[in-house]
Amino acid sequence: MSLDEQALVARARNGDVAAFERLIAAYEKKVFNLAYRLCGDREDAADLAQEALVRVYRALGSFREKAQFSTWLYRIVVNVCLDFRRSRGRRQVLSLDAPLDGDDGQMPRQTEAGGPDPAAEVERRELHRQVHRAIMQLNSEHRTVLVMRDIQDLSYEEIAAVLGVALGTVKSRLNRARHALKAELQRMELSPAHRVYRGSQGVLKGEGP
Amino acid sequence: MRCGKIRDLLSEYIDGRLSPKVRAEIDKHLAVCADCAAELEFLKNTVQMVRELPEAEPPEDFHGQLHMRLAKAEAERRSAPADTRTGFGAWMRGLLRRPALRGALAGVMVLVLVFSVAKYALPGWDGNVWTLLRGGPALVTGFKEPVDDPGSSRGTGELTTSGGEGTAPQPGSGKAGQDLAAAPQVPGATGNLGALGGDQIIYSATLTIEVEEFEPAGRQLEAIVTDAGGYVEQSSVSLDGTTKSGYYRVRVPQAAYAATIGKLEELGRVLRREQATEDVTGTVIDLEARISNLRRQELRLGELLSQAKTLDEILRVENELNRIRYQIEANEGQLKYLRDRVAMSSITVNLSEPKEPGPTPVPGADLWRRIWRAFVETWRGIGGFLEELVVFVASVVPVVLLLAALWLGYRRWRSSRGARGAGL
Numbered sequence: 256m257s258l259d260e261q262a263l264v265a266r267a268r269n270g271d272v273a274a275f276e277r278l279i280a281a282y283e284k285k286v287f288n289l290a291y292r293l294c295g296d297r298e299d300a301a302d303l304a305q306e307a308l309v310r311v312y313r314a315l316g317s318f319r320e321k322a323q324f325s326t327w328l329y330r331i332v333v334n335v336c337l338d339f340r341r342s343r344g345r346r347q348v349l350s351l352d353a354p355l356d357g358d359d360g361q362m363p364r365q366t367e368a369g370g371p372d373p374a375a376e377v378e379r380r381e382l383h384r385q386v387h388r389a390i391m392q393l394n395s396e397h398r399t400v401l402v403m404r405d406i407q408d409l410s411y412e413e414i415a416a417v418l419g420v421a422l423g424t425v426k427s428r429l430n431r432a433r434h435a436l437k438a439e440l441q442r443m444e445l446s447p448a449h450r451v452y453r454g455s456q457g458v459l460k461g462e463g464p
Numbered sequence: 465m466r467c468g469k470i471r472d473l474l475s476e477y478i479d480g481r482l483s484p485k486v487r488a489e490i491d492k493h494l495a496v497c498a499d500c501a502a503e504l505e506f507l508k509n510t511v512q513m514v515r516e517l518p519e520a521e522p523p524e525d526f527h528g529q530l531h532m533r534l535a536k537a538e539a540e541r542r543s544a545p546a547d548t549r550t551g552f553g554a555w556m557r558g559l560l561r562r563p564a565l566r567g568a569l570a571g572v573m574v575l576v577l578v579f580s581v582a583k584y585a586l587p588g589w590d591g592n593v594w595t596l597l598r599g600g601p602a603l604v605t606g607f608k609e610p611v612d613d614p615g616s617s618r619g620t621g622e623l624t625t626s627g628g629e630g631t632a633p634q635p636g637s638g639k640a641g642q643d644l645a646a647a648p649q650v651p652g653a654t655g656n657l658g659a660l661g662g663d664q665i666i667y668s669a670t671l672t673i674e675v676e677e678f679e680p681a682g683r684q685l686e687a688i689v690t691d692a693g694g695y696v697e698q699s700s701v702s703l704d705g706t707t708k709s710g711y712y713r714v715r716v717p718q719a720a721y722a723a724t725i726g727k728l729e730e731l732g733r734v735l736r737r738e739q740a741t742e743d744v745t746g747t748v749i750d751l752e753a754r755i756s757n758l759r760r761q762e763l764r765l766g767e768l769l770s771q772a773k774t775l776d777e778i779l780r781v782e783n784e785l786n787r788i789r790y791q792i793e794a795n796e797g798q799l800k801y802l803r804d805r806v807a808m809s810s811i812t813v814n815l816s817e818p819k820e821p822g823p824t825p826v827p828g829a830d831l832w833r834r835i836w837r838a839f840v841e842t843w844r845g846i847g848g849f850l851e852e853l854v855v856f857v858a859s860v861v862p863v864v865l866l867l868a869a870l871w872l873g874y875r876r877w878r879s880s881r882g883a884r885g886a887g888l
Contacts, residue, residue, distance in 0.1 A: 270542065272534045283530075287522040301523050305530045309537050386513050404479075405514040411481065430475035437510040 260324060268315050275312050282325065283308075285407060286332050292402040293336040295391045307335040326416045329403070333417060337395055382445070389439040397432035404429055467493075470500050474507050579856045583849070591852030593859040664802065666742040667721050667809040675732035678708035678817050685712055685813060688727045692720035694808065709816035715808040728813055736814075744802050751799040758792045 266274035279286070286308060291300035311331050318327055390398055403409045403417065415425045470493055476482050477490055494501045559565050583589060675681035678701070686696055694716030701710035716724045729737075765785040772778040 270538055272538050288520050291520045301526050305533050309533045312534055313537055383517055405511055433475050433507055433510055437506050
């Protein structure tokens with residue numbers, strides 16, 4: 256934690272809400288995305304992300320400076336989201352009518368230089384919708400590691416710290432999660448083998464700085 | 465490496481987390497195994513598709529709502545009493561948040577509840593579970609004692625029997641507290657009145673009896689004693705406030721001893737009964753032997769006196785004769801006294817009227833005493849309850865420990881099996 260963050264934490268502990276908002280400004284979007292990919296619904300995700308951040312604020316007094324602030328924050332978000340799903344039982348949260356990616360407020364990660372081809376854009380959005388749906392089919396254990404690794408781009412070590420599990424557990428869980436997702440995509444006849452990537456990243460980068 | 469093992473490592477392979485050596489091995493395998501190569505391609509595409517998902521934008525009012533909720537949380541925090549944030553309240557809440565402690569607390573409450581119900585259902589139970597298992601239903605039915613029963617050791621008075629001092633074993637003697645309501649000690653069949661050859665036993669008793677009214681009870685007592693052929697040896701009456709009490713020492717023939725006690729006890733409520741026996745057979749035989757000896761000496765001295773010649777001789781023999789006669793009288797007196805005690809048993813009866821509630825209570829006058837008494841009684845009640853609760857817990861603890869050990873063992877066994885099953 257940087258000195259700047261430490262100072263903000265100290266001020267937030269004394270009841271300075273503005274300091275807390277500055278502290279979490281950098282995480283707000285990540286927190287929302289984590290909640291969104293874990294619970295599947297934008298409305299719920301906004302509510303859960305706010306709930307988690309309020310809890311972080313309340314619990315700031317018990318935050319140990321030794322711990323990584325982001326790790327601690329993510330842990331609370333994950334717990335809030337899993338509790339929410341658990342309280343809803345195994346009911347499928349995602350409905351077919353619910354507005355999905357791209358319907359509102361969706362910013363494409365990269366836009367192609369010459370302006371998108373409308374047909375390709377529609378196809379791309381439909382694909383995102385399907386992938387999101389496939390992720391929601393995973394069990395919560397698998398979904399959590401997969402989202403943290405491949406959407407939040409956390410390292411194995413960070414994931415282990417957030418979940419409080421051993422590194423080996425993260426490895427095996429992520430491996431199973433990816434295989435499960437692959438199977439799900441194949442079941443949805445979005446067999447990854449038949450897709451040719453048009454994104455700018457032709458080759459997957461390895462993890463690292 | 466086999467395909468299964470390879471596939472377990474593909475995820476890490478994609479993330480570039482494998483050592484160069486393992487990576488090279490996998491590369492080697494992928495070059496020759498088309499299935500695994502295809503699998504890698506699938507997996508890579510899957511990961512890529514997830515990574516291609518655009519970052520979602522929070523709703524526009526996200527920050528505004530968050531701000532409001534934070535402000536609300538801060539306001540709540542400020543208005544909350546200090547002790548819920550720090551100190552005892554926070555500590556208690558922290559404790560209650562821990563599932564293990566919550567479970568323990570619930571367990572303790574269940575224990576206390578079970579104990580209370582059991583205690584209520586089983587008056588007289590000492591709190592130990594095992595006495596229940598051993599004693600069974602006898603405990604349930606056999607413990608309620610009527611308070612008014614004079615034979616009960618829990619009656620209002622103290623009822624004791626002091627065993628006989630003599631050597632002759634008597635029915636009922638020496639078994640204090642037992643069979644008190646049963647017939648009093650009965651003179652043995654050999655205790656013939658005045659019979660020189662039989663056992664010489666002195667019976668005596670002390671009774672404390674509460675009667676409704678002193679005067680008629682006293683008259684009745686005298687009638688009972690006279691009817692039995694006895695007499696009142698000594699009596700005294702005293703007045704304390706409005707309640708009269710007194711004591712009578714009566715003598716009745718030994719043969720009427722038991723019957724008289726029985727009649728006397730019908731006068732009122734027996735608060736106390738003491739009985740004693742004294743075997744004086746040995747003493748009586750000794751005295752008789754000594755007396756007959758002395759009589760022989762007296763006879764011989766009488767002969768000597770008739771043969772005495774000088775005045776000096778006469779005086780010396782007469783002196784000796786006087787001494788012997790004095791001894792004979794003393795011994796005979798003692799023998800007579802003992803025979804009388806054997807022939808006429810003595811019974812001391814304390815009669816008393818019940819204590820009146822006292823003068824009309826002035827309101828508030830004894831309030832402090834009543835408060836104090838209520839406090840002490842409740843305190844004692846709680847103390848007794850807690851004492852038995854501790855006994856109860858102590859009797860249950862070994863079972864709980866055993867169950868806990870079994871449960872922990874089971875959990876460990878299951879989790880180790882689960883870990884192996886998951887391939888970890």
